[in-house]
Amino acid sequence: MSGFGYRIDNGVARRITVKEAAACDAGMVWVHFSGTGDATRAWLRDEARLPEHLVEALTAQETRPRCDGYDTGAYLNLRGRSEEEVYPSDLLASVRIWATKGRVISVTRKHLVATDVVEQAVKDGTADDPGDLITTFATAITNDLDPVVAELGDQIDDCEQELDANRVYELRRKVTRARIAAIGYRRFLNPQRAALDKLAQLQGDWLSEDDRAHVAAAADRAARMAEELEAIRERASLIHETLTDLRAELIDTRSLIIAIAAMVFLPLTFITGLYGMNVAGLPYAQKPWAFDAIIIACIVISVGIIAYFLRRHWFRA
Template identity: 50%
Template sequence: MARFFIHDGTSARELDVEAFCTLSPPPRFSWVHMDGRTDDVAKTEARIATIPDAARSAMMASETRPRCTIFADGALVNLRGLGEQLANDGDPLVSIRLWAEKGRVVSLSYRRLDILNAVIEEMLSGRLADPGDLITAVAIHITDALDPVIADLGDALDNIESHLDEEGAVSTRRHVAKIRAAAISFRRFIAPQRAAMERLMTAQVSWLEADDRLHVQEAADRCARMAEELEAVRERSALAHEALTDLRAEHMNRQALLLAIVALIFLPLTFLTGLLGMNVNGIPYAHEPWAFWGVIAVCTIIAGAIGAWFAVTNWLQR
C-alpha cells in the first residue's frame, strides 16, 4: 500500500493518506511511495500530486529502462536495483520510478525493492530533507547493493579460470554460461543507469544542491565501473567457454584415438581367429593337441608387436 512521509524542517514522520492530504500548510518536504501491485496508482496520484501527463505515463509504463527526463523544474528518474524476482519476469533488477520537484517526490514500483526499507529508515531518521537527498540515497543504496553481487560474478569466473581442466567440463560450461547470462542481464540496465545519473547530475533544477550532485556523480562512477566489470566478465566467460569446449573436444579425440588403437590391435587377431574358425576341412594342425595354445601364442606375439609399435611411435601421447 502507499506510504506517506513528511519532513517539516526539524524531524520526519509517516502519515496516513487522509492526514497527508489535509496537511496545511504543505510540509517542507514530502515523499509518497506507491506499490503498483496493490494501490490504485491513478487515483492516489490524482489526490496527492500534479504530475505532467508525459511523466505520469512514463511512471506507469509496464516496461521501463533507467532514464532521467527533465520537465521544467521537475525530473522523472527511473532506476533499477536488486529486488523481488518473479517466475514470469526475466529481468534481474527491479525498477523504481521517481517524480521529483521542489519539496516533493512521488515514487512507484511494481515489485519489492530490497533497498526500500533502508531508504525509509533514513527518511524517518530525518536525514533526507529534500528531493535531492532522497534520490541520491536511492542511487547510492542501489549501487551499494549491486557492487558485491557483480564482484561475486567476477570472483566465480576467477575460480573457474584457475581450475580449468577436463574433469567436470560439462557442468563447468553450464556454470560459465549462467555467469555470462547474468552479466549480460545486469549490464543491460547498469549502462543506461549510469547515463541517467550523469544526466541528473547536470540537470538545471533548483532542488538539486551541490553535495547532491557530488553523490550522484559518485553513484554514476560506480555504475561505470560495474558496467566495465560486467563487460569484462562477459568477454572472459566467452573465452572460458571456448577453452572448456576445446578441452572437451581434446578429451573426446583422445578417447577416440584410444579406441582406434585397440581396434587396430584386435583387427589382425580377429582376422586370424576368423580364418582358423571356418568350418571347412584342411585347416592346418586342426587335430594337434598343441594347436590351440599355438594360436594363442601367435595372437599374443602379434598383439604385443603392434602394441610395441604404437608405443615406439608415440601414438599413445598424441
Template identity: 50%
Template structure:
C-alpha cells in the same frame, strides 16, 4: 500498500494516504511510494501531484530503462537495482523503480521489491533525508552499494573457474561460464544507461538539488561507470573462457576417439585370425591337436603385444 513519509522540517513520520490527502497543510517534504502490484498507481499519483500526463504514463509503465527526463516542474527518473531474492520473481535481472521528483515531493512506483528500498525508508524515518535531492542521491548510492559486490563476485567466480579448468570437467565449467556471461550481459543492459541518467541528473539545474546531492550523485555515476566497465570485461573474459573450454572438450573427445581407434586396430587382426579358425569347414590345420587352442592364444597374444609395441614406439599413445 502505498506508504507516505512526511518530513515537517524537523521530524519525519508516516501517515495513512487518506489522512494525508485530507490534511489542509502542505508539508516541507513528502515521499509517496506505491506498490504497483497491489494498487492503482495512476489514480494514487493523480491525487497528490499535478504531473504532466506523459510523466504519469511513464511512471506506471511496465517496461522501463534507466532514464532522467525533465518535464515541467519536476523530473522523471528511472533507476534499476537488485531485487529481493525471497520473492523469486522471474523477469529482468535488475528491478526498476520509477520516480517523479519536484520541489517538496517525490512519488515512486515499483512492481517488484527493490532490495535498497527498506534501508532508504529506514533512513527517511531516522530523519537523514530532508528533500528530493537527498532521497534520490541516497537511493542511487544504496543501489550501487548493493550491486557492487554482486558485480565483483562475477569476476571472482570467473577467476576461480579459470584456475580450476584443469580440475573439473569442461561441461560443468562451460555451464557456469555461460551463466556468468548471461548475468553480466543482463546487468550491463541497465547499468550503462543508469550511469548516463544519474550524470544528467547531477548536472541538471534543478532547485531541489543541493551541492552535496550533486556530489553524491556524481559518485554513484562514477561507480556505475566502473561497474559497466567491469561487466564488459567479465563478458569478454567469459567468451574467451567458453572458447577455451570448448577447445578443451574437443581435445578430450579426440583423445578418447584415438584410444578407441588404437584398441580397434589391436583387435582387428586378432578378430580376423579367430574368425578364420572358427569356420566350420574341414582342413583347418592342427584342429585335433591338444595344444592347438593354447597355440592360437599364444599367437594372438604375441601379435597383440607386437602391435601395441609399435604404437608405443610410434608415439601414438602420447598424442
C-alpha cells in the same frame, strides 16, 4: 493500492498514509507506491494531478533507466536488486521517481532492497529533501549491487583456477550462469549511469550542489560496475572457449584409445573368427598344438602392434 508516505518538517519525519499525503503541505513529502495498478494510476492522476505522460511513465510495465528534466522537476527511472522473484531476462526491478521541490513520488512493481535503506534514511533525518532522497536511492542501489558484481568476478576467478578436462560440463554450467547474470546486470547499468549523469547536470533549485556531487559519484560507480561486468562477460567467453577446447581434446584422447584398442583386436578377431568357422580344410585345424599356436600368434601380433604404437608415440598424443 499499497503504499505509504512521510512528511518531513525541520528534519523530523513522520509516517503518514497515502490519503494524508495528497493534501499534506509539509516542507518535504515522500509518497511511495508498491504496485502500478489502477488505484495507483487514479491517485497519481486525481490526487497528485500529474499530467498523463508522467502517469504513464510512472506506471509503465516495461521500463529502462532514464532521466527526463522538466520545468518543475525531473522524472528518473533506476534499476536495483529485488529479493522478490524476477524474470531471468530482467534481473533488476525498477523504481520510477518524480521529484519536484518539496515532493517526491516513487513507484515500484517489486520491492527493492534499496527502498528499505531510503526509508531508514528518511526516518533518521539524513534524507530530508528531494535531492537527498534521490541520492540515497542511487547510492543504496549501487551499494547493494557492488557485492553482487564482485561475487560474479570471484566465480569467474574460481572457474579459471579449476580448469580441468574432467570437469568440463560442471564448469561450463557455472560459467554460463555467471555470463548470463553479467549480461543481465550490464543491460541496465550502462543506461543507469547515463541517467544519473544527466540528473547531476539538470538545472533546478531542488537539487543542491552536494546532491549533484553524490549523484555523480553514484554514476561513476555504476560505470565502474558496468565495465567490470563487461570484463566478466569477456572472461566467461574465453573460459567457455577454453572448456570447449578441453572437451575436444578429451574426446580426441578417448577416440585415440578406442582406435588403438580396435587396431590391436582387429587382426585377432579375424584370426579367431577364421578358425572359429565350422568348416573343413582349415590349415592345421586337426593338429594337437594348433590352439597353442594360435594363442601365441595372437600374443605376438598384439605385442607387435602395441610396440609399433609406442615407437610412434601414439600413447602421448
